[in-house]
Amino acid sequence: MMIVQYPSRPEWAALQQRAAQQQAQDVEQRVQQIFEDVRQRGDAALLDYAQQFDRADLSAAGGLRVGPEELAAAAAQVPSELQTAIRQAHANILRFHQAQVPAEERVETMPGVSCWRRAVPVQRVGLYIPGGTAPLFSTLLMLGVPAKLAGCPQIVLCTPPQQNGSVNPVILFTAQLLGITTIVKAGGAQAVAALSGGTASVPAVDKIFGPGNRYVTAAKQLATRYGVAIDMPAGPSEVLVIADESAKPAFVAADLLSQAEHGPDSQVILLSDSLSMLEQTKAEVERQLRDLPRAEVAAQALTESRAILLETPQEMLDFSNEYAPEHLILAVRNPEKLAEDVTNAGSVFLGHLTPEAVGDYASGTNHTLPTNGYARNYSGVSLDSFLKKITFQRLTAEGLLNVGPVVETMAEAEGLRAHARAVTLRLESLAGGTQE
Amino acid sequence: MMIVQYPSRPEWAALQQRAAQQQAQDVEQRVQQIFEDVRQRGDAALLDYAQQFDRADLSAAGGLRVGPEELAAAAAQVPSELQTAIRQAHANILRFHQAQVPAEERVETMPGVSCWRRAVPVQRVGLYIPGGTAPLFSTLLMLGVPAKLAGCPQIVLCTPPQQNGSVNPVILFTAQLLGITTIVKAGGAQAVAALSGGTASVPAVDKIFGPGNRYVTAAKQLATRYGVAIDMPAGPSEVLVIADESAKPAFVAADLLSQAEHGPDSQVILLSDSLSMLEQTKAEVERQLRDLPRAEVAAQALTESRAILLETPQEMLDFSNEYAPEHLILAVRNPEKLAEDVTNAGSVFLGHLTPEAVGDYASGTNHTLPTNGYARNYSGVSLDSFLKKITFQRLTAEGLLNVGPVVETMAEAEGLRAHARAVTLRLESLAGGTQE
Numbered sequence: 006m007m008i009v010q011y012p013s014r015p016e017w018a019a020l021q022q023r024a025a026q027q028q029a030q031d032v033e034q035r036v037q038q039i040f041e042d043v044r045q046r047g048d049a050a051l052l053d054y055a056q057q058f059d060r061a062d063l064s065a066a067g068g069l070r071v072g073p074e075e076l077a078a079a080a081a082q083v084p085s086e087l088q089t090a091i092r093q094a095h096a097n098i099l100r101f102h103q104a105q106v107p108a109e110e111r112v113e114t115m116p117g118v119s120c121w122r123r124a125v126p127v128q129r130v131g132l133y134i135p136g137g138t139a140p141l142f143s144t145l146l147m148l149g150v151p152a153k154l155a156g157c158p159q160i161v162l163c164t165p166p167q168q169n170g171s172v173n174p175v176i177l178f179t180a181q182l183l184g185i186t187t188i189v190k191a192g193g194a195q196a197v198a199a200l201s202g203g204t205a206s207v208p209a210v211d212k213i214f215g216p217g218n219r220y221v222t223a224a225k226q227l228a229t230r231y232g233v234a235i236d237m238p239a240g241p242s243e244v245l246v247i248a249d250e251s252a253k254p255a256f257v258a259a260d261l262l263s264q265a266e267h268g269p270d271s272q273v274i275l276l277s278d279s280l281s282m283l284e285q286t287k288a289e290v291e292r293q294l295r296d297l298p299r300a301e302v303a304a305q306a307l308t309e310s311r312a313i314l315l316e317t318p319q320e321m322l323d324f325s326n327e328y329a330p331e332h333l334i335l336a337v338r339n340p341e342k343l344a345e346d347v348t349n350a351g352s353v354f355l356g357h358l359t360p361e362a363v364g365d366y367a368s369g370t371n372h373t374l375p376t377n378g379y380a381r382n383y384s385g386v387s388l389d390s391f392l393k394k395i396t397f398q399r400l401t402a403e404g405l406l407n408v409g410p411v412v413e414t415m416a417e418a419e420g421l422r423a424h425a426r427a428v429t430l431r432l433e434s435l436a437g438g439t440q441e
Numbered sequence: 442m443m444i445v446q447y448p449s450r451p452e453w454a455a456l457q458q459r460a461a462q463q464q465a466q467d468v469e470q471r472v473q474q475i476f477e478d479v480r481q482r483g484d485a486a487l488l489d490y491a492q493q494f495d496r497a498d499l500s501a502a503g504g505l506r507v508g509p510e511e512l513a514a515a516a517a518q519v520p521s522e523l524q525t526a527i528r529q530a531h532a533n534i535l536r537f538h539q540a541q542v543p544a545e546e547r548v549e550t551m552p553g554v555s556c557w558r559r560a561v562p563v564q565r566v567g568l569y570i571p572g573g574t575a576p577l578f579s580t581l582l583m584l585g586v587p588a589k590l591a592g593c594p595q596i597v598l599c600t601p602p603q604q605n606g607s608v609n610p611v612i613l614f615t616a617q618l619l620g621i622t623t624i625v626k627a628g629g630a631q632a633v634a635a636l637s638g639g640t641a642s643v644p645a646v647d648k649i650f651g652p653g654n655r656y657v658t659a660a661k662q663l664a665t666r667y668g669v670a671i672d673m674p675a676g677p678s679e680v681l682v683i684a685d686e687s688a689k690p691a692f693v694a695a696d697l698l699s700q701a702e703h704g705p706d707s708q709v710i711l712l713s714d715s716l717s718m719l720e721q722t723k724a725e726v727e728r729q730l731r732d733l734p735r736a737e738v739a740a741q742a743l744t745e746s747r748a749i750l751l752e753t754p755q756e757m758l759d760f761s762n763e764y765a766p767e768h769l770i771l772a773v774r775n776p777e778k779l780a781e782d783v784t785n786a787g788s789v790f791l792g793h794l795t796p797e798a799v800g801d802y803a804s805g806t807n808h809t810l811p812t813n814g815y816a817r818n819y820s821g822v823s824l825d826s827f828l829k830k831i832t833f834q835r836l837t838a839e840g841l842l843n844v845g846p847v848v849e850t851m852a853e854a855e856g857l858r859a860h861a862r863a864v865t866l867r868l869e870s871l872a873g874g875t876q877e
Binding site for chain 2: 086087089090091093094096097098100101104105110112114115118120122125126127128139140141142143175211212229232233234238253255256259260262263265266267293297298299303340341344347348349350351352353354355356357358359360361362363364365366367368369370371377378379380381382383384385387389392393394395396397398399400401402404405408409410411412414415416418419420421422423424425426427428430431434435
């Protein structure tokens with residue numbers, strides 16, 4: 006972890022640089038092949054890939070879908086302390102997302118001209134939850150809660166099978182808690198391919214959510230070419246911490262490491278106006294790193310990390326807004342004041358007692374957030390991500406008399422005569438006494 | 442306009458087919474070249490393209506940016522009736538979008554765990570307005586009103602110059618009304634390239650909005666590879682009309698034609714449960730087509746149009762929801778009831794006195810809407826399109842005591858020890874009596 010002291014503004018851009026995400030061409034080609042195969046052979050292709058990539062014989066294990074018995078048997082395999090924790094996280098996430106339910110409001114823009122919006126759920130959504138050593142049941146909560154709250158009629162969960170052909174029981178317990186019953190044993194690009202076109206066992210969906218490795222990321226990109234929407238562009242996870250001299254080096258170090266352990270390409274940036282804070286935190290990072298199970302991963306991520314000494318809180322915030330971090334921790338004396346001027350960030354953690362980890366699991370905010378600088382132009386996943394806003398309008402005769410001439414004038418000026426006439430014919434009919 | 446009678450459900454898919462949008466490879470290559478050129482040569486490239494594509498000598502006309510004098514002189518060239526119409530449309534659009542301003546609300550998900558969202562404007566936005574014979578000042582209103590309302594600090598308008606090097610005065614008048622002053626005389630792919638990377642005269646932006654030809658569309662797609670967001674995927678404009686026997690054939694025909702005159706690739710679909718309505722409307726379309734200035738364009742669009750006889754209102758709605766039209770007109774006796782069950786559409790027009798044209802210009806709703814079936818998974822442009830929602834959270838000591846153990850349990854179960862420790866260290870410090 007290198008400490009950079011007082012870089013000049015022109016030097017900032019280099020320090021804000023993220024590692025280039027090279028999409029290897031062979032990944033794209035392989036994903037393209039998988040897509041074509043799944044589109045042609047459907048379930049048969051998914052069964053073959055489960056054998057090949059997950060070493061699971063799903064034909065022997067009852068097929069691609071999780072059956073009611075497997076689902077019902079899951080809870081018994083989840084420790085009760087973990088069940089309680091997941092229930093509490095679910096309640097918090099639900100409470101926060103419930104506050105996002107939009108109110109429908111009619112607006113009379115002119116007398117007789119009524120306009121309104123209605124939030125309608127995306128009808129068919131796919132949630133992708135990666136497998137591997139650590140099943141990300143927290144991500145299932147983060148996607149499943151708003152999907153259910155939005156009222157999406159069709160929710161399809163795809164997650165890779167374990168070698169014995171079953172799905173991790175914590176994932177199944179969480180799905181059950183959410184009320185998600187369409188669960189497909191498929192992972193990787195093949196799952197995304199199945200969701201984007203449908204197979205006999207996998208319903209096609211309109212929008213695909215969820216994290217994954219570079220094959221999944223490439224597959225989601227490819228899915229957009231088939232008219233499917235995705236949650237947001239993907240990139241490695243990242244945190245930026247702003248720490249003044251009131252911060253606790255041990256806390257800051259723990260927060261940096263909890264980001265670094267995500268993966269070797271995780272991005273970690275620490276800003277401070279106190280050199281001693283940077284130095285103490287650096288020493289703490291090295292101390293805490295030693296006994297981490299994922300120390301090797303974290304150490305690799307830290308080789309690319311930066312600790313930067315700047316002059317003032319305003320300068321630190323300017324740097325952060327330019328970088329646009331996924332996670333921003335304000336470990337400062339007066340975080341509410343600094344938070345007011347945050348313009349680009351995914352989720353913000355205020356003060357010394359709010360580690361990023363609480364937002365990853367259970368504070369209630371969503372942990373699916375824009376990375377790679379996309380906090381400049383994207384929001385994290387929220388209830389909105391599962392809704393469309395459809396606009397409606399209805400005119401009375403009075404409304405048409407009020408707004409009609411405006412439309413005629415503008416349409417003629419844009420050279421669109423038929424637009425004008427759609428109004429004119431109706432105005433003439435009103436003048437002639439015809440009623441709606 | 443061919444009438445199809447009572448197609449069976451399996452036959453619907455073919456009738457819902459849109460013309461394939463072949464992105465010609467030569468368009469993509471050409472746009473790629475333009476991007477590279479603009480990124481390398483900046484303003485010099487833009488000046489060359491203005492000469493080449495717009496036949497405008499901008500060096501002689503004062504450069505790439507519209508100056509204050511040109512802006513101030515615009516209003517005098519706009520007929521006062523048109524000025525009044527634009528002002529009224531502006532007021533209506535503003536009123537409707539003002540109702541979309543989100544309220545910030547703090548949620549205490551557990552005692553001591555505060556979470557909230559704040560809507561923050563996208564900091565730098567680019568609005569692209571095509572030129573050509575008919576300057577689309579209405580689109581400038583539709584993008585400029587929410588951009589201003591959101592409070593985007595940097596709004597850059599790009600629009601191609603006329604041959605004399607000036608910008609159409611109606612565009613400038615509208616920009617002035619909106620308070621947009623950064624106006625660049627650049628069109629086509631080169632404008633999008635400039636917005637996505639910046640040049641000496643064109644500020645780089647975070648998100649690009651606006652319609653355009655296939656070069657502009659390809660350029661917007663390419664811009665996304667440079668980390669820039671776009672409003673939504675583009676496709677030809679389209680309308681679906683549901684008309685029962687209470688509809689007026691002359692009105693329905695006028696609405697179909699106002700869609701058809703947009704371009705030869707416009708999509709027009711008419712559904713009815715009355716054969717006589719279909720036949721009368723068809724005859725009306727042919728009659729009204731004759732004296733349209735854009736008759737040739739509309740006639741070409743109509744060759745691909747479909748008039749379909751179905752059994753019931755429910756069947757017509759099912760068909761429409763599967764098609765997911767950009768514009769949906771409910772020319773029926775009880776449109777409010779039918780509107781309740783619309784699941785996929787961009788904007789909906791209720792009753793016999795609400796032509797689509799009012800939404801294109803002045804009812805107040807936005808006319809930048811999802812086409813090509815994207816109404817399944819995208820909303821139209823709204824205030825939301827110019828905002829990001831950043832989440833915030835802050836825990837007190839009580840909050841950490843409440844949620845901390847939940848986080849520890851879940852993090853350990855996901856194998857993320859450093860996440861757990863970020864909480865544990867803080868809980869230990871609280872137990873040791875340290876205060877925030």
